Amino acid sequence: MKLRVNPIACKGHGLCAELVPELVRLDEWGFPILDDADVPRSLEPHARRAVADCPTLALALERTATPRPRATMRLARTRPH
Numbered sequence: 001m002k003l004r005v006n007p008i009a010c011k012g013h014g015l016c017a018e019l020v021p022e023l024v025r026l027d028e029w030g031f032p033i034l035d036d037a038d039v040p041r042s043l044e045p046h047a048r049r050a051v052a053d054c055p056t057l058a059l060a061l062e063r064t065a066t067p068r069p070r071a072t073m074r075l076a077r078t079r080p081h
Contacts, residue, residue, distance in 0.1 A: 001039045002062045003047050005032050009058035016059055019050040038064055 003023055005016075012030035022043055024032045039047045039061070051059040 001044060001047070002036070002064055003034050003039055003050070004060045004062050005034055006058045006060070007031070009056045011056050011058075013055050015053055015055065016050045019053065020046045023047060024050070032059075 003020075010031055012026075012032075014026055014030050014032075016032050017024040017026045020043060023039060023046075024034055027033055044061075047061055051061055
């Protein structure tokens with residue numbers, strides 16, 4: 001998952017940086033700067049809270065496609081009767 005900000009909706013309240021300082025830092029005007037990295041699983045609850053508590057609803061969590069391991073399947077050969 002990635003944390004995203006809508007720069008048009010954001011008014012620079014800074015609550016997101018208080019709730020998840022590991023993921024959000026503020027620029028000199030108080031607007032959030034986010035890394036493009038995935039949100040670590042241990043921080044997902046905090047990121048969800050930041051999204052829910054954003055006063056202007058400018059934050060969102062976006063699912064990222066993760067490669068799934070290939071499943072190998074062996075087909076059983078049947079003998080003719």
